[in-house]
Amino acid sequence: MTDTLLEIDRLSVDYETARGDLKALREISFDVRKGEIVGIVGESGCGKSTLISSILRLTAPNTRFRQGAVRFKGQDLLQLPERKMRDLRGSDISIVFQDPMQTHNPVLSIGQQMLDIQHRSKASKAEKRARAAQMLGAVGIPDPEARLAQFPHEFSGGMRQRIAIAMALMSEPDLLIADEPTTALDATLEVQIIERLQELQQQFDCAILFISHHLGVIAELCDRVVVMYAGAVVESGEVREIFHDPKHPYTRRLIDCDPGHIKERARVLPTIPGEVPDLANLPGGCIFRDRCDQAMPRCAAEVPPLTQLKDGHHAACWLNHKEAAE
Amino acid sequence: MSLLDVKNLKTSYGPVNVLAGVSFTVEPGETYALVGESGSGKTTVIRAIAGLAPAQEGSVKFDGREIRGASERELRPLRKDIAMMFQDPVGSLSPRLTIRSLITEPYRIQGMKDRDLDAEAKRLLEMVNLPAHFADRYPYQLSGGQARRVGVARALALEPKLILADEPTAGLDVSVQGELLNLMNDLRERLGLAMVIITHNLNVVRHVADRMGIMYLGRLVEEGTTEAIFKEPCHPYTRCLLSANPEPDPDARLERIALKGEPPSLLRRPKGCEFRERCPFAQEICIQTPQWEVANGHGLRCLAPLS
Incomplete structure (x- = not known):
């Protein structure tokens, strides 16, 4: 593999x-x-x-x-x-977080933040800046050179999320x-x-x-x-x-x-009626049993293992085990 | 007579013209959905109706009475009839009050001293399918879905005629979302509530709204019955919005119509049709300003509508 x-x-x-x-x-x-x-x-x-x-x-x-x-x-x-x-x-490995409004530092320009995250690179400041502009362009921010000077609040939510993606991809993870x-x-x-x-x-x-x-x-x-x-x-x-x-x-x-x-x-x-079980006090057997409309006695007794059904398709449910369904 | 009659409502924050004339009506027992992208002014519309945002021009008639520009003192009795469900379910509940205090607060504010608050709390929790012992909990002890239901209970406390719901299902899991929508549908039938719902989830609109209005840059660009709009959207913006609805099917063939560019700044509204620069169907005539025209109950602001 x-x-x-x-x-x-x-x-x-x-x-x-x-x-x-x-x-x-x-x-x-x-x-x-x-x-x-x-x-x-x-x-x-x-x-x-x-x-x-x-x-x-x-x-x-x-x-x-x-x-x-x-x-x-x-x-x-x-x-x-x-x-x-x-x-x-x-x-x-890089990450894009859920809330684009809180991902960026509000008091630094986007350009500064995009330079800062290249701190490992040995490139010159001008090269880093060019790289930042290129990445902004790649995520579809128009006029990237000029926008590097702007602050997060000057971008819409969708643009901020695209900037976060640009920053996450900058190091080609x-x-x-x-x-x-x-x-x-x-x-x-x-x-x-x-x-x-x-x-x-x-x-x-x-x-x-x-x-x-x-x-x-x-x-x-x-x-x-x-x-x-x-x-x-x-x-x-x-x-x-x-x-x-x-x-x-x-x-x-x-x-x-x-x-x-x-x-x-x-x-x-x-x-799906019911609640997710308390993770500090897990019930025995299958965790979905209480909310499942197809639960069987076996589901209360044993935790169903995650088993391969066909190539690449796995499921953890006793219904897929022939002997249990009988 | 309509329960709610909003006419040419305009709101500006300084030079920023947030609402540029919004008109719509809501009949008793009807659910009306306001749809549009972030920043189109949806929240401002319902806040202005509830007297929580300024409206410099236009009129808001509730049950035939003009309420725009009413003072806080004049509004207070009206708040019995108009309830608001806020966007952030946990944030809209004071963290230091118990659920009992939170859902019975409307009675205290309205000076209804004769009510047995414990009994009311019990009744309201039951109505939104929460166990009675939740009355002693604090907001931090609730899940997002439970906090939403507390929001519904509080909105229903005074038996309003109209509920203004700002993104009532945002951030909820799909299984819980269905529960909340079923609850709202059920209460609407039993209590004859009218609702204005703001949402950007078009799948939700289809199941709860009788009529819908699509907003763009602080104006309605299309309005009609939910059925008619889903079947045949006439405004290019509506068409784009509907086509942007991801289907829970990996084989779905999506004829997606991409919107060009970003929403324009409210400080520099485009000339002519304000959607023109982003419109994939724009024509030469669109340089002129489209007027709001209504035919067969279907309102439209477009010079080159899609048939």
Whole structure:
């Protein structure tokens, strides 16, 4: 497997709290290949953010890595000394955050900020400036030379997010992590960002780990999808497989809930009743059991393992096991 | 008579002309959606209706009474009839008050001393499907979806005739979003509420709104029944907005119409049609200023409409 860029291998992460250990991630496994766009979809509290901060090792002080590895180009990031990790962040792995209004320093010009992040480069100031302008141009900011002198408040939300993307791509990273980059934007800007990411991905040939709870965006942008629920991967596979032939009840119902699917005006929209289980006090068996309309006795007794159903399509549900369904 | 009749509403903050004349009506029991990109003035419209933003010109009639420019004292009794749901669900709840205090605060503000506040809190929580013990919680103990429902409960406390909802589902997960929309649809049917909803999620509009208005740079550019607009958008901007709606299907063939450039500055409004510079369908005639024209209940501000 020479083309695997990032491999998350049975990663389990807890938060130590006064109430006991909060099991934020449990045995997460998936990989990202070179130049591929992988979407992570899941609702609030499913562990998306913990996963990103674990990959970057920007975790809160009460975080405990219980087991597993985060291998980037074959090297386990969890074992790297902090100094080496710093070299990696922003150069080999970079990130675009959710809120474009708070990503930039409000008191420095965009040009200054784009120079600052090139601090590792030995190039002259003029060369760095030219590089910054070139990147602004690449994300579709008109008149980039002049706009370098402007401050964040002089740009619209969509432009600020594009600038954040330009900054993240400046070092031509192998992996770009995009944490809900379109959530704060409206529909037309959302589309702009998606299309821009697609273009840039081809231009720079970087892999993208795209986190979102917006299924429409995931369907449009990603090659593969990882579905998370309450700190675990419940399903992963090719985007078409996931959307057209979901093998986990949570995935199926999540897709059903998206009002984009329902073309006629509906009196009652589908929902998933119930709440996400308490991660500090996990129930036994399948974590989705309480909200699942297809739960069986076995679901209460044993945790369903994430098993491969066909090439690349994994799901963690007893329904996919013949002996259980009988 | 319409419940809400907004005519030629104009708001400027200094030289920045945020609303350049907005007119629409909302009938009793009707849901009206305002749609448009960030900065198009949607929030300012409903804040101006509620008396929370200035409106220098125009008229806002509620139940036949003019309320634009009314003093805080005159507005207070009206706030029983017009409730607001704010954009940020947690931010709109005071962090130091319990949920009980928060949802019964409207009674205290309106001086309704005869009410049993504990009983009201219980009734309101039940109405929005939250357990009664939530009354003792504080906002930080709520999830985003629960905080939204507290916002709905507070808006409903005084049994208003009109709810102004600013992005009621923004930031909610899809499963919770459906719950909230079902709740609002249900309450509207049971209580006969009228609503003005602001949203940029077009999938939401299709399921809750009877009519919708599309705003661009502080003006309505198209208005009609939700059904008619989704079926046949006439304004190029509406067409662009609708085509920008990502489908939850990887095989969906999207005929996307790209908007050119950025929204123009409100300090330098373009001459002629204000959408002209970004419009993929602009023609020579668009250098002239389009007027608002209504045919068969479908309003349009465009000289080169798409048929």
